[in-house]
Amino acid sequence: MSEDGISSLDIESLRADTPGTLHNIHLNNAGAGLMPIPVLLAIKEHLDFESQVGGYEASDKRESEIRAVYEALGSLIGSDPENVAITENATASFIQALSSVSFKAGDVIVTTRNDYASNQIMYLSLQSRMGVELVRVPEDPLGGLDVMAMEEAIHRRRPKLVAVTHVPTNSGLVQRVADVGAMCSQRDILYLVDACQSVGQMPVDVRDIGCDFLSATARKFLRGPRGVGFLYVSDRALDLGLEPLFPDMRAADWIDADLYQPAHGAQRFENWEFPYALVLGMGRAAEYAIDLGIEAIRDRAWALAAMVRDRLSEIDKLQVLDRGIEQCAIATVSVDGHNSSDLVASLAEAGINTSLSTREYAVLDFDDKGVDSAVRISPHYYNSEEEIEQLAETLYKIVN
Numbered sequence: 001m002s003e004d005g006i007s008s009l010d011i012e013s014l015r016a017d018t019p020g021t022l023h024n025i026h027l028n029n030a031g032a033g034l035m036p037i038p039v040l041l042a043i044k045e046h047l048d049f050e051s052q053v054g055g056y057e058a059s060d061k062r063e064s065e066i067r068a069v070y071e072a073l074g075s076l077i078g079s080d081p082e083n084v085a086i087t088e089n090a091t092a093s094f095i096q097a098l099s100s101v102s103f104k105a106g107d108v109i110v111t112t113r114n115d116y117a118s119n120q121i122m123y124l125s126l127q128s129r130m131g132v133e134l135v136r137v138p139e140d141p142l143g144g145l146d147v148m149a150m151e152e153a154i155h156r157r158r159p160k161l162v163a164v165t166h167v168p169t170n171s172g173l174v175q176r177v178a179d180v181g182a183m184c185s186q187r188d189i190l191y192l193v194d195a196c197q198s199v200g201q202m203p204v205d206v207r208d209i210g211c212d213f214l215s216a217t218a219r220k221f222l223r224g225p226r227g228v229g230f231l232y233v234s235d236r237a238l239d240l241g242l243e244p245l246f247p248d249m250r251a252a253d254w255i256d257a258d259l260y261q262p263a264h265g266a267q268r269f270e271n272w273e274f275p276y277a278l279v280l281g282m283g284r285a286a287e288y289a290i291d292l293g294i295e296a297i298r299d300r301a302w303a304l305a306a307m308v309r310d311r312l313s314e315i316d317k318l319q320v321l322d323r324g325i326e327q328c329a330i331a332t333v334s335v336d337g338h339n340s341s342d343l344v345a346s347l348a349e350a351g352i353n354t355s356l357s358t359r360e361y362a363v364l365d366f367d368d369k370g371v372d373s374a375v376r377i378s379p380h381y382y383n384s385e386e387e388i389e390q391l392a393e394t395l396y397k398i399v400n
């Protein structure tokens, strides 16, 4: 970090590399980050190439660049390229991982009160279809999962799977995923981490976390395109023979009509068809983040979010909702007497992109906090301090 305590990055040139910063104040990186020029070019160039030589021919000719995408994603999360599968998005990754566990009635899934809504719905579906039991560990008084309660749940309930969302969609909370990983490794329990909101804004290393699966998306803090994501699968999970419930052609090595074997490596979690332009864009986004330095990215993005919380908490009737000892680049607020949806719309009219978090995204968390919606403000390292000041001034005027 530099003397001002906020950044060692050259913000001016990073903004020049980000065309979107010319048009709006983009504080919705938890929705989708603004793509930098090299990512855009990687996508456009491949689309052009496909239009010239044909889609299949283009991916054949770009085989080594496509292989490099797995290498970049592996470097980003501390894994071998063979342990990375490319998917459509974080949810598709999560589904592939969850579907590979052969649950039976009475099996237990241990999770948290802050897991992503779609994940919770999948657990509920397993509960109603298969009789799987769901255990949600309570929260620590400071926010985030209670580590002792997690340890006890794992020890007493011997779950088939532990699943934790690293950074929830609806708050600045960072869950202690590595502590949970250590508990799971000691007892050989499968561990699935949703890193959709953490990849790209902070160091995420699967060796430190100790997970078997990690699901992620390109478009958020990683600043890649929409429509593509990835899944990490551990050697342990591969050696156990885990494979998705419905493997497709890429996922299976045919032996004969009655028999197949799961393909080698995490590839068995992939589908055949890929949007290769987006895949290459995701790889470029991973390289871009690695080149800038993921610690520097975290330091600046988190400092800007802390500045958001600081400035906004000076506004009367405004409540900052984020909890947890460690708070990341997502800030959430609600204002007494104001509808969050109207606030997001008024900010948008003033050229400031934020997003609305509603109770459906986080039923348990929002009920615990006593709110039914929030304005989600998610800066990234390329945002400026002036933009945060402008957000605070604009919000002040709207609510006063």
Ligand SMILES: Cc1ncc(COP(=O)(O)O)c(C=O)c1O
Pocket: 030, 089, 090, 091, 092, 116, 165, 167, 168, 169, 194, 196, 197, 216, 217, 229
């Ligand atoms: C924590 C978390 N997990 C999963 C998802 C789903 O990601 P995707 O839309 O890429 O499937 C989101 C999306 O906002 C999220 O915030």
